[in-house]
Amino acid sequence: MQLQAVLPPEARSRAEPAAEPRLTGDLAVWLVIAAELLTFGLLFVSYAFARLREPELFATLQATLDLDRGAFNTVLLISGSAAVAHAVAALDAGRTAGARRWLAAALACGALFSVLKLDELAAKVAAGADLSANTFWMFYLVLSGFHLLHVVAAMVFLAVVWWLAGRGAYGPGRTHVPETAAAFWHMVDLLWIVLFPLLYVLR
Numbered sequence: 001m002q003l004q005a006v007l008p009p010e011a012r013s014r015a016e017p018a019a020e021p022r023l024t025g026d027l028a029v030w031l032v033i034a035a036e037l038l039t040f041g042l043l044f045v046s047y048a049f050a051r052l053r054e055p056e057l058f059a060t061l062q063a064t065l066d067l068d069r070g071a072f073n074t075v076l077l078i079s080g081s082a083a084v085a086h087a088v089a090a091l092d093a094g095r096t097a098g099a100r101r102w103l104a105a106a107l108a109c110g111a112l113f114s115v116l117k118l119d120e121l122a123a124k125v126a127a128g129a130d131l132s133a134n135t136f137w138m139f140y141l142v143l144s145g146f147h148l149l150h151v152v153a154a155m156v157f158l159a160v161v162w163w164l165a166g167r168g169a170y171g172p173g174r175t176h177v178p179e180t181a182a183a184f185w186h187m188v189d190l191l192w193i194v195l196f197p198l199l200y201v202l203r
Helices: 002-006 009-015 027-053 055-062 067-092 096-126 135-165 176-201
Strands: none
Touching: 027 055, 027 135, 027 176, 055 135, 067 096, 067 135, 067 176, 096 135, 135 176
16 A cells, blocks of 8 residues: 555556446346347347338338438437436436436436327327238337337336435445436337337338
């Protein structure tokens, strides 16, 4: 300890052991995330093969989707991810009130996404889209509905963190649960970033 005190700063930094990298959040949730990514990955690959078999059908029905709404939904989820990241940083810095505002902003993004997506799904179903109509509508409904369920689950997770943060559950060095919620939200965001071009953009 005395030797480190007399060392110059650059030598002292070399003498001190480097902090080991760690996986933020709960390991069990990361395993769930890995399983969800694998499930969606298989669905994405299946969609791609189906599209190769019926390119005209997929192109025709893709053209009926609202590209602007899909892009706006993308902005909402990315904004939500940024808000969640700011919330975790604020909790780690002891700024609970600011963290709760960021969490509320993320929840608002998720809620607006859910409303827009439900409205889109309802309109398509009313127009005759269902799981047995054709291959495209089957994949569209399965992928969109499955992803929407994950958005709702992530919102529930964030709402619990928001509520507990108001009761002083988190602070500097005590952000394990918020980091876990953030990891799940970022997974939902990542899935949509793949899903949006796959369903709406690629022709």
